[in-house]
Amino acid sequence: MFTRILGIWDGHDSGAALVEDGRVIFASNEERYTKRKLEVSFPYNSIIAALYHSGLKAKDIEHIAFSTTEFTKTLERVFPHMKESYYAFRRRKVRKPHFEDFRHNLKYTLTSVGVLPMCTYLSKSIISKQLKRMGFERFRLYTVDHHTAHAASAAFTSGFGKALVITLDGLGDGLSGSISILDNGKLERKLSIPARDSLGIIYEQTTNALGMRELEDEGKIMAMADYSFPFDFEDNKLKGLIKVRGTSLIASCNPRKQYSLIKDVAWQTPREQVAYMAQQLLENAVVKLTSNAIDRFSIGNVAFAGGVFSNVKANMKLRSLEAMKRWYVFPHMGDGGLAVGAALYVNNMIDGTDSFDFSAYLGDSYSAEETKHALKADRSLELHDDVIEQQAKHAAELLDEGNYVFWFQDRMEYGPRALGHRSILAPSSDEEAKEKLNLYVKRREWFQPFASSILEDDLARLVEYDGKGLDPYMTNAYRVREDVSTQMVSVVNIDKTTRPQVVHSDRSPYSMLLKGVKRHTGYGVVLNTSFNLHGFPIVRDPEDAVRTMRETRTKYMFINGVTVRNRRAT
Ligand SMILES: [Fe+2]
Incomplete structure (x- = not known):
């Protein structure tokens, strides 16, 4: 009899995951079902999808793990409307309240209160009731500490036998970071970083x-920072906010005072320079902390999780550390990945499994019949059945002619990045196609760069590859080689870096597409951005895909063996 665990997370970017027999067999986030970006509600839909996908019933689940029982999270469980209210406030879906500063300060005061026994009891009782209402009957419910769940997600999917595991985020369960060691199948916490000393909160x-x-636009700050002129750390007006001492972080003041200081700097300084200051501070601190931890524990393989590691520029600096032998960032590094982390931790606790089969493709999939049913509902779409080889060839031709295409295949990606299963693709060498894509579909701000997908055989020809492990999850940036810059114009950032997904050379549809592109251009590289309407999460099902095609008047889509042409396209 194998161990089967359902992991759930009911906070920012809520979701569910199912782990069985040493494999993560399903993982998804609630936003894909409710269509609200970074959804915060209880993950009913994700749980139902997990059961449906695996052919299980609620009564088949004996172990359920959830994370985070801090004071504020518990308060939100008791009064769900508070969560809704903060969600609308944070996403700026309401008018700016007069008491904005008060609310902001209240958040950081309350969230710094960690775990209290009463909160754990209340949280467990509420979650248990919600699960029972869904038909779960005889199950054991486990709580997993926030940073333990982050650490478990990175440690147990890294493939490392022995590793240093570092987590850094805003905060959770009274902490903003942790340093643990994975050894002999056990994950052991060595150090904790208090919520007050949070790098994530400064950012x-x-x-x-x-x-x-x-909690949503931090990537824009990272992108904007590249538009500042560079300056020394000595001239960084935010440099005093936090210091690294050995393997500790020490903030100079509480978050309330910190916010006031940052606002003062922002009042007097052009915003790209403020962004540069925050980015420089983050990079310096993360690199120094990691370097000190590697020295202290003499372990060169490092696995990372927590929202701070969504910062690909900081990750790039980390990879360049000489003492770092191997490097891994859990692909769903933010709180959206906590359901997987909680389930893996409990699985390890129950039977000692310390390495799980894991891929980025863990979400919903749809049969050819379901796909066609959705497509036929829109009469302006012309449909052709095509084998995947033909689709890859056709899509490569269209890209070579300067078009962008929608590419929807098989199971949905898990995590914030589109990785060739729900992607919008454009040629990497065509600035005009990129502009068209931005104008009609993505509507991103001008300073936000697009990411790339690169065939593994071509990685070293296109970027300055460090040989520290191929990253299939788009969690790192690399400097683009100068001799191929014309090939990369639509995916290169102003600082000459790109954020690539490295695609293995195999018989997968996406790999075939990249090989098709390579036949035209000599390089297996495309612009890859998430398949979604501006302001919405990545599409989940064929209905979402059709709606996006209609609303953006996009001409071509390749979806589960059907080639689609939109007669209404502009
Ligand atoms: Fe977190």
Whole structure:
């Protein structure tokens, strides 16, 4: 009899995951079902999808794990409307309240209260009731500490036998980070970083101070930082906010004072320079902390999780550390990955499994019949059945002619990045196609770069590859080689880096497509961006795909063996 565990997460970017027999067999986030980006509600739909996908019933699940029982999370479980209210406030879906500063400060005061026994009891009782209402009957419910869940997600999917495991985020369960060691199948916490000394909160507060949405637009700050002129750390006005001492982080003041200082700097300084300051501070601190931890514990393989590691520029600096032998970032590094982390931790606790089969393709999939049913509902779409070899060839031709295409195949990706199963693709060498894509579909801000997908055989020809492991999850940036810059114009950032998904050379549809592109251009590389309408999560099902095609008047889509042409396309 094998161990089967359902993991759930009911906070920011809620979701569910199912782990069975040493494999993550399903994982998805609630936003894909409710169509609200970074959904916060209880993950009913994700749980139902997990059961449906695996052919199980609620009564078949004996172990359920969930994470985070801190004071505020418990309060939100008791009063769900508080969560909704914060969601609308954070996403700026309401008018700016007069008491914005008060609310902001209240958040950081309350969230710094960690785990209390009463909160754990209340959280367990509420979650248990919600699960029972869904038909779960005889199950054991486990709580997993926030940073333990982050650490487990990275440690147990890294493939490392022995590793240092570092987590850093805004905060969770009273902490903003941790350093653990994975050894002999056990994950052991060595150090904790208090919520008050949070690198993630400084970055989050900078995002807010620059008029962007906390917990959502941090990537924009990273992108904007590249448009500042470079300056020394000595001239960084935010440099005093946090210091690294050995393997500790020490903030100079509480988040309330910190926010006030950041706003003062933002008032007097052009915003790209403020973004540069926050980015520089983050990079310096993360690199120094990691370097010190590697020295202290003498372990060169490092696995990372937590929202801070969604910062691909900081990750790039980390990879360049000489003492770092092997490097891994859990692909769903933010709180959206906690359901997987909680389930893996409990699985390890029950039977000692310390390495799980894991891929990025863990979400819903649809049969050819389901796909065609959705497509036929829109009479303006012309449909042709095509084998995948033909689709890959056709899509490559269209890209070579300067078109962008929708590409929808098989199981949905898990995590924030589109990785060739729900992607919009454009030629990497065509600036005009990129602009068209931005104008009609993505509507991103001008300073946000597009990511790339690169065939593994071509990685070293296109970027300065460090040989520290191929990254199939788009969690790192690389410097683009100068001699191929014309090939990369639509996927290169102003600082001459690109954020690639490395695609293995195999018989998968996406690999075939990249090989098709290579036959035309000499390089297996495309622009790859998430398949979604502006402001919405990545599409989940064929109905979403059809709606997006209609609303963006896109001409071509390749979806589960059907080639689609939109007669209404512009
Ligand atoms: Fe977190």
